Amino acid sequence: MPENPETLPIIRTVSELRAVVRGWRLQGLSVGLVPTMGALHAGHLTLVEEAKRRADRVVTSVFVNPTQFAAHEDLGTYPRQEAQDAALLTAAGGAVMFAPTVAEMYPAGFVTSVAVGDAARGGPSQGLEGEFRPAMFGGVAVVVSKLLNQVQADVAVFGEKDWQQLMVVRRMAADLDIPTEIVGSPTLRDDHGLALSSRNAYLSEAELAVARKLNVILRQAADQAAAKRPLAAVERDAYGAILKAGFDRVDYVVIRHADDLTPFAEGVVTGPARILVAAAIGRTRLIDNMAV
Structure with a gap:
């Protein structure tokens, strides 16, 4: 339910999210997903716009995923601004914001991991970010596979700025027979060409x-x-x-x-x-x- 009548609905639980998506499906509507970690900027909003072009309703997830951060990285200080995010998504025409807690995404007893390649088998997760942030892609694979399963969207849009991540997600979706179409959206840059982040x-x-x-x-x-x-x-x-x-x-x-x-x-x-x-x-x- 809306937490502020002036903003789009903010959903906290998987059960409520699935109920909303089920209602859309009964109306014959297609569904898009834009996974984010929040602190939204204009670059994220272009992903929402792309998803709107491809689907009737768009779910934007806002979740700082702890499983993709190593102990020395910036999980605790990563910018969080949920109210501002909700206002931006409202203006962009998003349908709902899915902002679960860590306990909702990783309840007590959660032990499953998703491997996305290794030195023997190769795969787009090897080297580059996979070398310098070895915890990252396993964590990304877990949370993205969960989101794709939770929303069961027709299309999910990811930014091309994280190109290696986009390739990992595409490989994972293909390997696991996930029917959601994985779309890359071009990087948005400032007036000086700096990629927005x-x-x-x-x-x-x-x-x-x-x-x-x-x-x-x-x-x-x-x-x-x-x-x-x-x-x-x-x-x-x-x-x-x-x-x-x-x-x-x-x-x-x-x-x-x-x-x-x-x-x-x-x-x-x-x-x-x-x-x-x-x-x-x-x-x-x-x-x-x-x-x-």
Whole structure:
């Protein structure tokens, strides 16, 4: 039921969510899902808009998922602003906001995990974020599989900014025969080209000026890769340019096959490719990617 008559309904339990979706189904309506961790910004709202184009009703989940955070990461300080999120979703035309508690999503006795590949079998979860945040994709797979099962949506929309995550979710849905269509929505950027992210709120003004150089370096590297420059040289120069721009650390900057994130054996781009980066400035770790 609505917690504020001026905002869309906020649902806390799986049973109530399923009852609402069942009512829509009885009316012959299609259902879309936009999974988020809240602290919504314009980028999230473009996902809602995309889901609205593809479905009659859109459920937006707002849940900071503890299973994808390691002990040293920012679970406790991740921005939370539920009332503002609800107002933004109301303005965007969302149907309901699903904001469960941790106990609702992971009740006492919960022990199930979802594996999304390993060193022997490979898969898009290997390397990159899977190396630097080894707890992440298993946690993402659990919560996304639960949300897809809870909503049983016709379509679910994810942002392309988290490209590796999008590939992991697509692989998981295909492998587990989940019928929901998994759609990627292009990254929304600010006027300087910085990818919008909830974690951008951590940046100081000086750090923000540095962060806005990242997309410029990526685009230059992508153009060089598209022109068949050897990838080892492109990646090496991009790595140095990011540090020179003022970042404190570069975890990776690589150009990979777009769909499965495997390296190009030929050493140059020979098909659809993506350049992906993770770099830190101050206490903020930024990820970004773009097509080559």
